[in-house]
Amino acid sequence: MKPPEVDRVAASRAAVAARRARASVKRAVNERRLSAVAVLDTALSSTESVEATMRVRDLLLSIPGLGPVRVDRIMGRLEIAASKRLSGLGVHQQQRLREFLVKRAPRVEQPEQSRLVVLAGPTAVGKGTVSTYIRENYPEVLLSVSATTRAPRPGEVDGVSYYFIDDDEFDRMVAAGEFLEWAVVHNKSRYGTPRTPIDTALSAGRSVLLEIDIQGARQVKAAMPEATLVFLLPPTWEELVRRLIGRGTESLEEQERRLTTARVELAAQDEFDHRVVNRDVQAAAAEVVELMQIQKAIDLHGKE
């Protein structure tokens, strides 16, 4: 076993390296914004240029950290229609766009805040599927592993899907204050989020995703108001029922219990900061990750 001092040194070196990497990303964003100004200038000075035919939306999308949701919001604020090309901008639109590109560059010296995002929603909406997709495709995001007293389903792996623990161990963890939040879900088993991995990841500058129920989401918001709450919705109620039955992991009685909770949970969706409809797993995952980036960018640039 390594002495604690060695661990501390390694952790502090990792934190410095992470800070440097983040500063370098911010520098790249600055550079990309300034080169976007150059594209705008070329387009405005020559209506014959290739740049003149470029859409404003595509120019904004070429800046790292600006995804479609945020770009649409920015264009709304700049009062520029989605289809507008650079050559078609009015004088005031040109001014607003230039001001956005030049003045809103990130401040490199400002420490970046990391993000805690909670993904909740009714049973079988696809929270686990979307979270697993994020874990596999966005390695920069830490997906928290919960502890639960429920029995593993076929294929679930201890330490990956959940920490499967008994009631005594759950009681011990509650008493020791080891959970950031915990709850009895579907009036049956207990589930909780171990606190330490979250604290470690956030202080190392990583984004963290919690896939938990609504009671847990409320507790996290109370303990950490800066957390972002995302509610995952099914395309329709019928599709939700189809997914629950199609998963085939619950008895009829358990399905009924879960659908009863689902009605209550759907009624609470307005408490959440964002809602994402899970029609397609890849698209829903991208939307959740983009919400993390929007929040990061707001932290960096001030309110946008």
Ligand SMILES: Nc1ncnc2c1ncn2[C@@H]1O[C@H](COP(=O)(O)OP(=O)(O)OP(=O)(O)O)[C@@H](O)[C@H]1O
């Ligand atoms: N976009 C989607 N389209 C079709 N099927 C989906 C989609 N997302 C998830 N599913 C399927 O729906 C079922 C339920 O998904 P999942 O187990 O991820 O839900 P969950 O929200 O984590 O449920 P629970 O809260 O009960 O644990 C699974 O069979 C999964 O493959």
Ligand SMILES: Nc1nc2c(ncn2[C@@H]2O[C@H](COP(=O)(O)O)[C@@H](O)[C@H]2O)c(=O)[nH]1
């Ligand atoms: N409050 C918490 N809820 C959690 C946690 N981990 C999972 N969950 C939620 O429980 C239900 C049921 O999950 P299942 O795996 O038995 O289908 C689901 O809504 C999960 O989001 C947690 O740590 N805390």
